Amino acid sequence: xxxxxxxxxxxxxxxxxxxxxxxxxxxxxxxxxxxxxxxxxxxxxxxxxxxxxxxxxxxxxxxxxxxxxxxxxxxxxxxxxxxxxxxxxxxxxxxxxxxxxxxxxxxxxxxxxxxxxxxxxxxxxxxxxxxxxxxxxxxxxxxxxxxxxxxxxxxxx
Amino acid sequence: xxxxxxxxxxxxxxxxxxxxxxxxxxxxxxxxxxxxxxxxxxxxxxxxxxxxxxxxxxxxxxxxxxxxxxxxxxxxxxxxxxxxxxxxxxxxxxxxxxxxxxxxxxxxxxxxxxxxxxxxxxxxxxxxxxxxxxxxxxxxxxxxxxxxxxxxxxxxx
Numbered sequence: 001x002x003x004x005x006x007x008x009x010x011x012x013x014x015x016x017x018x019x020x021x022x023x024x025x026x027x028x029x030x031x032x033x034x035x036x037x038x039x040x041x042x043x044x045x046x047x048x049x050x051x052x053x054x055x056x057x058x059x060x061x062x063x064x065x066x067x068x069x070x071x072x073x074x075x076x077x078x079x080x081x082x083x084x085x086x087x088x089x090x091x092x093x094x095x096x097x098x099x100x101x102x103x104x105x106x107x108x109x110x111x112x113x114x115x116x117x118x119x120x121x122x123x124x125x126x127x128x129x130x131x132x133x134x135x136x137x138x139x140x141x142x143x144x145x146x147x148x149x150x151x152x153x154x155x156x157x
Numbered sequence: 158x159x160x161x162x163x164x165x166x167x168x169x170x171x172x173x174x175x176x177x178x179x180x181x182x183x184x185x186x187x188x189x190x191x192x193x194x195x196x197x198x199x200x201x202x203x204x205x206x207x208x209x210x211x212x213x214x215x216x217x218x219x220x221x222x223x224x225x226x227x228x229x230x231x232x233x234x235x236x237x238x239x240x241x242x243x244x245x246x247x248x249x250x251x252x253x254x255x256x257x258x259x260x261x262x263x264x265x266x267x268x269x270x271x272x273x274x275x276x277x278x279x280x281x282x283x284x285x286x287x288x289x290x291x292x293x294x295x296x297x298x299x300x301x302x303x304x305x306x307x308x309x310x311x312x313x314x
Contacts, residue, residue, distance in 0.1 A: 001214055001275070003158045003246045022286045039245065042223040044235030048295030055248055057158055066199040078201030080279040083286070088196065089160045089277045091212055093250060095289055118158070120246045122237040126297050129179045129240070131288040132252055138205030140283050 005118035007035040007104075009056060011111040016060070016155040021071055022083070023094050023110035025148040030099075033106040033119060040104045043122070047101045051125035052108070057118040058090035062156050071150055072143045081138055086154045092117075095125050162275035164192040164261075166213060168268040173217070173312040178228055179240070180251050180267035182305040187256075190263040190276060197261045200279070204258050208282035209265070214275040215247035219313050228307055229300045238295055243311045249274075252282050 011031040013019040020026035033054065035043060046052065063086065069075065070082040079087060092113060099107040106122075168188040170176040177183035190211065192200060203209065220243065226232065227239040236244060249270060256264040263279075 001160050001162070001216075003160055003248075005158070006245050024286055039223065039237075042236040043238065044224065045238035045296055046235055048293060048298075049238065050291040050293035051289055053250070055246070055250070059158075066196065067201065078203055079199040080196075081200065081202035081206065081281050083280055083283075087278055088163050089212070091160075091248065091278055093210070093212070093280070095287065121244055121248055123240055123250070124238050124295055124297070125289065125291055126240075126294055127289065127291050128297075129181055130252065131290070132208055132282065132284065133288070134207040134282055134284050136205060136207035137283055138281060139202055140281070140285075141205075 003120055006039045007033055007119035009033050009054065009113055009117040009119055011113060011115045013114050016114065016150045016152050019114060019150045020112045020148055021150055023096055023112050026110045026112045028109055029111045030109055031111040033108060035104045035106065037104050043101060046124065049098055049124045051095055052098050053123040053125055054094050054096055054119065055121035055123065056092050056113055057120055058085035058092050059118055060114055060156055061085035061090045062154050064088045073139055077139055084154055160277055163196045164190055164276035166190050166211065166270055166274040166276055168270060168272045170271050173271065173307045173309045176271060176307045177269045177305055178307055180253055180269050183267045183269040185266055186268045187266055188268040190265060192261045192263065194261050200258060203281065206255055206281045208252055209255050210280040210282055211251050211253055211276065212278035212280065213249050213270055214277055215242035215249050216275055217271055217313055218242035218247045218311050221245045230296055234296055241311055
């Protein structure tokens with residue numbers, strides 16, 4: 001199982017410290033998805049979508065830790081109950097807003113990943129598939145103040 | 158960029174033909190996620206979540222095709238505007254309902270992937286991060302009848 005970059009995500013976030021934790025905390029942050037030219041036929045019809053999933057590689061995350069203290073908590077949590085980047089397979093998913101497409105460049109909003117992040121996949125966001133109510137949200141239900149940016153705890157040193 | 162399986166997803170779906178296209182079309186379909194024992198410390202706190210993302214490898218998908226005729230349409234569409242499995246990086250994401258956890262086995266509902274699918278990651282589903290309205294849903298907006306199961310068009314022969 002090998003993966004390949006299909007493009008690069010360009011964002012204003014040069015280092016983990018100060019980067020928004022999620023697109024919801026990065027409202028309006030502009031950037032571009034540069035798709036490598038050979039994949040351009042695959043984005044036909046994408047411009048009809050208001051939102052898209054970016055699937056990407058946390059290329060600057062430290063090695064996997066199965067227990068972490070997430071940014072939004074002060075207690076140690078199981079990694080898979082968090083969205084921390086230091087995962088056995090450091091794959092991130094972010095739902096961003098699509099602005100416009102010019103050739104192989106997709107202009108998007110609400111970017112929460114580091115500049116230069118390798119892109120693995122794009123999928124259309126379809127609310128019937130992806131948007132669900134969930135009353136039980138584990139430890140997120142106890143989050144009080146929202147610390148909206150990261151620090152360098154999960155970054156390679 | 159190498160990925161490793163961290164477990165196996167056990168479902169009732171033995172072949173592509175007849176498999177639901179999405180969890181929303183697989184309501185109540187039971188199965189289990191068998192996490193390899195070394196990763197069990199990572200699922201601490203996961204039982205507090207009503208829904209989880211399963212990130213997995215489409216291990217039986219045919220090679221990447223940049224233009225496809227998706228199951229829900231009769232026209233050719235750009236691959237990245239579809240959820241078809243034949244992707245350059247054959248990574249799938251499904252939001253499923255968590256039932257209960259017993260040791261390294263996570264009992265889940267609404268499974269839409271093939272039996273034996275390699276698991277890459279688990280993330281908690283957090284509506285504030287993942288559930289969004291989107292009025293513009295591209296060609297999905299023209300889907301009339303819902304053909305709720307797959308056929309073998311994207312399966313390796």
